[in-house]
Amino acid sequence: MQKLFSSCYELDQKCYEKYGLTEDILMEHAARGMAEYIQYHFEKGSSVMIVSGVGNNGADGIVLARQLEGAYRVRLAVPFGVKSPMAERQLQRAEALGVSIVKELYDSDVIVDALFGAGLSRELNKETQYILHQLNSFKGHKIACDIPTGVGENGNLMPMAFHADVTLTMGAYKESLYLDESKDVIGKIIRVDLGVSSKKYEANSRSFLLEEGDLKLPIRTRKNSHKGTFGHAAVFCGEKEGAGIIAGMASVSFGTGLTTLVVHEKINPPAYLMHATVVPDNASALAIGMGLGGYFESEFLQNHVIHSHLPVVLDADAFLSRELLSILEQKDREIVITPHPKEFTVMWKILTGEVLSVEEVQSRRFEMVRMFNAKYPHVTLLLKGANMLIVQEEQLYVNPLGSTKLSKGGSGDVLSGLIVSLLAQGYTAIEAAINASMALVMAATHYRGASYAMLPTDIIENLSSLEGLQQV
Template structure:
């Protein structure tokens, strides 16, 4: 996993003050990060159009033009008068080596956006929007310098953005790159070092980016085991019984030694799932909410859910129940909640009386998750989305591995099943949420069918094919 920062201002400042690295040195390394990517993926002689802005992001682009000049067909487009001193210095250097300046946008094999970088906090003017439309219409491979122009300081699009195939971000990963709103414009995100390694550049932080290599699947290497060794997951199966059955299938597939559906009336689950009208005495974790409806009476929920000591996953219909949400006050219990944005709006209203819209949650995902954590630090919150956010006790993890294949009913039920399976096997709430979310993303990305065709059952099957590394 990698550290993620709100911004890099303090990190750059430490480079100046503690390491004696000038702004010029950092800028040369920023440009070199992009240049190295281009050299690795494109043969010499390829055409490169660089659109550079008036500030230091533009200066990075101008420096890139100089570094590539002579080996590539470089064209530098400067639509605005240069303002920053470093941009002016880099321009003089570019002119000195003979970089070609152009006054119009035209097709190129490589298109670099260096107009505006991180920290943009105002709407783009009409001229910049027009330039972005022109750049986005080009067919070349598109690279964003640090962050695509049009992605604001908090990750929102203002009002549109350069659509990059690759974003080469400078120094450290930034939260703005991982807001759901900019998932389709950042492309692949790569990090460039700025004259020192990441371990030296970065400071202490409590936010991390999860990588595919962080996935650690449940292990069954020990030979002397039995079904009780791997826990017993109890999954509530309510009015929409399919949701509970799917969740139970996921729990069993992900390693729970036993999985029981807690039912109100008879259902017909797969033969490997048990069912009972109460939570089994030997259950080691439970999940509730998926298709729950109003099947279970208050006295039943109080006895078997609210007053239970078992680790619990709350999902879906749980967030509409004040009775079930009382569990969030239990500080000595492992609790994971997995709302999507609309469900978060409902539970937040119940918990605080504050009305949020889904749009507000999506625009302020990091802020919203931290606000919940301040109120319930002991609860593990997994806010669903294109980039899942997982937080407990000031530790925030970003899972960027979601994909559009998951945009179908039942995917969330699978996730709840994966989490309760790990809880039943003895994982902590945070570890269960992290590993289940990574497994969900890996399984979805491994699905070989059409992107629109994946069913929840396909997803469960893909979970069963994941390999221990």
């Protein structure tokens, strides 16, 4: 788990004021991090095309050109000249060393975008857009310095952006790198240290980036146990019964001792799933909303869900129900909600009367989850997306490991099943949301079939391999 920051300005200032480091020193290390990446992946003599902007992000690129000069065939383009004193100084140094300053852009083994860094708040002019179009047309390996040009200060994607294979971000991980709409242009994200370790560079943070190693599986170590030891999940199975069945299958496969589908009529689930017309007395967690429709009457929901004390997962059709959303007011209950952006807009309108578009939610995802958290701090919200955002009590977690394989009906039902499974086994709401989201994406990532072919049942089958992955 890594710390995540909205800005690195204060962190840089600490380096200057507390550690006595200069802007020049930080810049040398930023460039050194990029140089080491290139040296590791590309043989000496490879061609490198660096395009630098007018400010300090451009200066990072200029320093990189100087550091690689001699061992690599370096071309440096500074299409708009330089403006910051540091950029001017670095350009003088590069010229003194004999770095080739060019006006034309050339396809090369490595293409480095150092035009604009984090904090870009204005639209790109036509000349910059043309440069990006050229760079994107090249076949070389594309590296973004700090953040791709065309990704705004909050992570919003502009009409034209550099399409990086890898983004080498400076100092610390930034929230702006994890907005869904920019995921395809940012590529792989690697942090570069700036002359001090990340532990010394970073400050306290309430935002965190999840990594595969953060997954804590419900591995059974207790020998004196029985099925009741590992909880009893009750999954409400509504009009579209397949959704509830998938959630129930995921629940069983992730460790619950018992899983019961709550139904009105007889169904034919897998033999290992029980079904009943009421919530069993020994149930330890509930999941409701998946394919629910209007299947259960208000009195039934009041008796078995709303007035229950059990931990609960709300998903899908639950966000259409003012009655079920009243659960969010219950402060002494473990509650997890898992809306996708469209469901979030519907829920928010019911809760507040405020109308949001899906586009607004997607362009302001971090702001939206914090806005919800301010109103319901005790509720664990998991906002689905390419980068899942999980928040409770002002602590925010980003799961960046999503896969296009999950873009298929039923994946969300699996997630709900995983969460209720962990709740039933005694995990807290935030623990259940984090670990279920990690299990979902890791099971999908390690599916070996074609990306378009994965079924929800394939995710469930792959859950059994997660323990082995952690031991590798």
